[in-house]
Amino acid sequence: MMTSPDIPLRTHCPLCGPAPSGLLWEDAQLRVIRVDDSPFPGYIRVIWRSHAAEMTDLSPAERDHLMRAVYRVEALQRQMLQPDKINLASLGNQVPHLHWHLIPRWRADPCFPDAIWAPGHHDPVRQAAWQQQAQDLSARVPALHDAIATTLKGT
Amino acid sequence: MMTSPDIPLRTHCPLCGPAPSGLLWEDAQLRVIRVDDSPFPGYIRVIWRSHAAEMTDLSPAERDHLMRAVYRVEALQRQMLQPDKINLASLGNQVPHLHWHLIPRWRADPCFPDAIWAPGHHDPVRQAAWQQQAQDLSARVPALHDAIATTLKGT
Numbered sequence: 387m388m389t390s391p392d393i394p395l396r397t398h399c400p401l402c403g404p405a406p407s408g409l410l411w412e413d414a415q416l417r418v419i420r421v422d423d424s425p426f427p428g429y430i431r432v433i434w435r436s437h438a439a440e441m442t443d444l445s446p447a448e449r450d451h452l453m454r455a456v457y458r459v460e461a462l463q464r465q466m467l468q469p470d471k472i473n474l475a476s477l478g479n480q481v482p483h484l485h486w487h488l489i490p491r492w493r494a495d496p497c498f499p500d501a502i503w504a505p506g507h508h509d510p511v512r513q514a515a516w517q518q519q520a521q522d523l524s525a526r527v528p529a530l531h532d533a534i535a536t537t538l539k540g541t
Numbered sequence: 542m543m544t545s546p547d548i549p550l551r552t553h554c555p556l557c558g559p560a561p562s563g564l565l566w567e568d569a570q571l572r573v574i575r576v577d578d579s580p581f582p583g584y585i586r587v588i589w590r591s592h593a594a595e596m597t598d599l600s601p602a603e604r605d606h607l608m609r610a611v612y613r614v615e616a617l618q619r620q621m622l623q624p625d626k627i628n629l630a631s632l633g634n635q636v637p638h639l640h641w642h643l644i645p646r647w648r649a650d651p652c653f654p655d656a657i658w659a660p661g662h663h664d665p666v667r668q669a670a671w672q673q674q675a676q677d678l679s680a681r682v683p684a685l686h687d688a689i690a691t692t693l694k695g696t
Contacts, residue, residue: 440627442616453608461597471637472595475630479646479654491634499634501658
């Protein structure tokens with residue numbers, strides 16, 4: 387996959403350069419990535435391709451383009467997985483290259499109702515119940531990924 | 542302050558109804574609130590007035606209106622406080638009424654580079670250094686609040 391030469395890159399930034407694994411869809415400005423190494427089924431990241439740190443580093447049209455992709459993915463997460471809540475976050479403290487976390491949440495998940503960055507719960511009964519639910523949800527995640535790739539391609 | 546009768550309210554939702562304390566600015570659709578009970582100077586919340594849980598519960602025009610307010614506040618936080626990073630998050634797991642957290646972050650703050658919902662650091666040397674920086678920043682926060690109220694009024 388070629389990286390367009392007009393996209394500014396930072397040599398040491400892990401989100402600059404070739405697409406990371408898990409690419410579901412990309413256009414000239416952004417990439418939609420599935421997050422596989424997470425206990426939260428259906429977790430997706432939307433990554434701006436140029437090296438910018440903050441939403442207000444983008445032009446208004448670029449912000450709108452990025453958020454429209456976020457909303458499309460959120461709508462598909464809700465439609466395909468019926469989570470109890472969606473969490474959206476642009477943090478970037480560790481990697482200051484603009485990317486959005488889109489995390490479906492369930493009441494039984496390891497951190498609910500706290501943010502996924504909070505310490506998890508360690509109640510064995512709760513953990514066992516979540517394990518079954520997470521397994522059922524994970525079986526539906528490939529269809530979510532297909533829907534994201536197909537739907538965003540059509541836009 | 543009157544609540545417009547056409548704004549749907551949920552009886553038991555803490556973000557429905559009259560404006561909470563710390564109101565900096567509001568229009569018919571959203572409120573901008575300063576967060577006073579936080580160790581993060583300049584922390585602001587932007588709260589949608591109607592009871593909606595997710596960005597995709599809003600119309601596209603409503604989403605744009607909400608995010609434009611978020612960007613205006615982010616720009617002022619950067620201009621007035623020069624943080625090392627801005628964190629944006631719409632979580633709502635505890636209060637599923639759409640609200641955005643806008644959190645200026647500094648390398649020395651109690652959680653950096655983690656999310657503010659992660660366990661903080663407990664290094665006394667680091668804590669002492671941050672205490673001084675936080676005090677200096679807090680002295681600049683009233684000017685940020687004034688700028689938010691003045692700037693958003695003019696839009």
